Amino acid sequence: xxxxxxxxxxxxxxxxxxxxxxxxxxxxxxxxxxxxxxxxxxxxxxxxxxxxxxxxxxxxxxxxxxxxxxxxxxxxxxxxxxxxxxxxxxxxxxxxxxxxxxxxxxxxxxxxxxxxxxxxxxxxxxxxxxxxxxxxxxxxxxxxxxxxxxxxxxxxxxxxxxxxxxxxxxxxxxxxxxxxxxxxxxxxxxxxxxxxxxxxxxxxxxxxxxxxxxxxxxxxxxxxxxxxxxxxxxxxxxxxxxxxxxxxxxxxxxxxxxxxxxxxxxxxxxxxxxxxxxxxxxxxxxxxxxxxxxxxxxxxxxxxxxxxxxxxxxxxxxxxxxxxxxxxxxxxxxx
Amino acid sequence: xxxxxxxxxxxxxxxxxxxxxxxxxxxxxxxxxxxxxxxxxxxxxxxxxxxxxxxxxxxxxxxxxxxxxxxxxxxxxxxxxxxxxxxxxxxxxxxxxxxxxxxxxxxxxxxxxxxxxxxxxxxxxxxxxxxxxxxxxxxxxxxxxxxxxxxxxxxxxxxxxxxxxxxxxxxxxxxxxxxxxxxxxxxxxxxxxxxxxxxxxxxxxxxxxxxxxxxxxxxxxxxxxxxxxxxxxxxxxxxxxxxxxxxxxxxxxxxxxxxxxxxxxxxxxxxxxxxxxxxxxxxxxxxxxxxxxxxxxxxxxxxxxxxxxxxxxxxxxxxxxxxxxxxxxxxxxxx
Numbered sequence: 001x002x003x004x005x006x007x008x009x010x011x012x013x014x015x016x017x018x019x020x021x022x023x024x025x026x027x028x029x030x031x032x033x034x035x036x037x038x039x040x041x042x043x044x045x046x047x048x049x050x051x052x053x054x055x056x057x058x059x060x061x062x063x064x065x066x067x068x069x070x071x072x073x074x075x076x077x078x079x080x081x082x083x084x085x086x087x088x089x090x091x092x093x094x095x096x097x098x099x100x101x102x103x104x105x106x107x108x109x110x111x112x113x114x115x116x117x118x119x120x121x122x123x124x125x126x127x128x129x130x131x132x133x134x135x136x137x138x139x140x141x142x143x144x145x146x147x148x149x150x151x152x153x154x155x156x157x158x159x160x161x162x163x164x165x166x167x168x169x170x171x172x173x174x175x176x177x178x179x180x181x182x183x184x185x186x187x188x189x190x191x192x193x194x195x196x197x198x199x200x201x202x203x204x205x206x207x208x209x210x211x212x213x214x215x216x217x218x219x220x221x222x223x224x225x226x227x228x229x230x231x232x233x234x235x236x237x238x239x240x241x242x243x244x245x246x247x248x249x250x251x252x253x254x255x256x257x258x259x260x261x262x263x264x265x266x267x268x269x270x271x272x273x274x275x276x277x278x279x280x281x282x283x284x285x286x287x288x289x290x291x292x293x294x295x296x297x298x299x300x301x302x303x304x305x306x307x308x309x310x311x312x313x314x315x316x317x318x319x320x321x322x323x324x325x326x327x328x329x330x331x332x333x334x335x
Numbered sequence: 336x337x338x339x340x341x342x343x344x345x346x347x348x349x350x351x352x353x354x355x356x357x358x359x360x361x362x363x364x365x366x367x368x369x370x371x372x373x374x375x376x377x378x379x380x381x382x383x384x385x386x387x388x389x390x391x392x393x394x395x396x397x398x399x400x401x402x403x404x405x406x407x408x409x410x411x412x413x414x415x416x417x418x419x420x421x422x423x424x425x426x427x428x429x430x431x432x433x434x435x436x437x438x439x440x441x442x443x444x445x446x447x448x449x450x451x452x453x454x455x456x457x458x459x460x461x462x463x464x465x466x467x468x469x470x471x472x473x474x475x476x477x478x479x480x481x482x483x484x485x486x487x488x489x490x491x492x493x494x495x496x497x498x499x500x501x502x503x504x505x506x507x508x509x510x511x512x513x514x515x516x517x518x519x520x521x522x523x524x525x526x527x528x529x530x531x532x533x534x535x536x537x538x539x540x541x542x543x544x545x546x547x548x549x550x551x552x553x554x555x556x557x558x559x560x561x562x563x564x565x566x567x568x569x570x571x572x573x574x575x576x577x578x579x580x581x582x583x584x585x586x587x588x589x590x591x592x593x594x595x596x597x598x599x600x601x602x603x604x605x606x607x608x609x610x611x612x613x614x615x616x617x618x619x620x621x622x623x624x625x626x627x628x629x630x631x632x633x634x635x636x637x638x639x640x641x642x643x644x645x646x647x648x649x650x651x652x653x654x655x656x657x658x659x660x661x662x663x664x665x666x667x668x669x670x
Contacts, residue, residue, distance in 0.1 A: 185538065266568065267568065
């Protein structure tokens, strides 16, 4: 089985954005915020997926995608906790419906109703609902709900502990994933996403020893190939050595996983050269940040399976990357 | 000749920090800010350099370093424009003295008296002084004087144009280099530096066509191997293609250069595999972020010449990376 561990519902019908626009307008003018609905039909869901993610799964040879709300749409910096709560609930319900309509193709990961400056306790009910009632296997955790001003504490701060306690109790990992940005210096998919990956890893390198001692069962996925980390692996090994922090590979072992959302062969080569094979999860983020065909290869940039196939991995290692590691990191996925 | 294009005076005598502490204390209590002096003698400079940067140049086989104030010490987020002005002047004067004491070893790059929210016009007199009077060949430009909250506009904004006009007039390039951070989410050398590199490149990918049309002679060095960019080269090629921006290599040609401050062989391999050889400058940032010896190689992590030597470049390409490109990017360096 080939599990794509990173996919967002980027082809969502436009009605979700119509809802959001109206919700935020109501919020801005101080009107009453009610939950309401996206009013998206099953047929509209089918239409949005069958010619897109499902078609590409078939064409590219992946079996199943861990599927979550569109990352850029989370936009925790907009509105307040209440708008964020309804928005997260509706999005997670939509993902649940995708998974129910296509149980062979999708398994859910939820978004949380985070808001800048709001300790993440408020997210626990929605996390429990998604894991226990909807059968989701993990969550996306936004380390910067401010959308590019980075006003919340590092991930190693006790600020985040309540959500970690619940994650460990439910035995689910979090993919660290920021959203769109309201800071004009950061392009979201070209800078903010990668910066967040690098930042999160560095926070864990500095403070992970204590954090993972406090939560031995805590697991994070750092997407987009781990940001700048594999390319700068020597810097991280050296910083760890100079400062008495754990060796990056040692730190990662039971706790941190990078995915293969790196869109060219030399990048994937670097990833596999430095990061332990047990800590790499296959993923493509299809359909995501980059949608074109690479003229250098004649294939989609984000058809990352091709790059992994070219590595010449042993059968045992292929199994780890395409399936085994995902089953270990997401133990609630049992199929 | 082997030119190390990226070195900071990290071994500066502690007196500079004593000065800074007193200056900021005076500022905090509203006392009168005067320029004063670091009170560092020539012998103290000699002592701080001979057993360190100069010894390592000799041991590692580089001839000369483009030398600038300690990057983390710039700290434009502390104090105000006046404290920043005196601090920059004193630091640049100190670099000038290093260059005067060791003209064969060091060539100066200046820091600027930037401050968050202050348009960079104020930096022009100090830039002119350093280039015209001190013979410096370039400058370090901080894209985030806020120290990790990213409150100033992108580098493509007209906000920065006055400093670009002066750079073009003086025919000097800027190394894009942030400083220490007051935002606890960002470790400075492990996250903020690399994020700034990635961010700057992405800003230029989005807005560079207009910027470089407005300033055909504008040149930037993005240090630390270009942040996450070479590792994610496919993402940048794909984003450019999807959005009608220039191909990254095309954009870089006469305007953007990455250095070789990447501290392991696989990273350097990736850099040279994707980035045009004309846009790579040799550098080590010695003595900098990572000071130890890599147990995997038995050599210093930041002895980057070894990684470049292992690439098996042609003589013509070696010349470009170690000398020729630097002469082209820094035309005021004539030796």
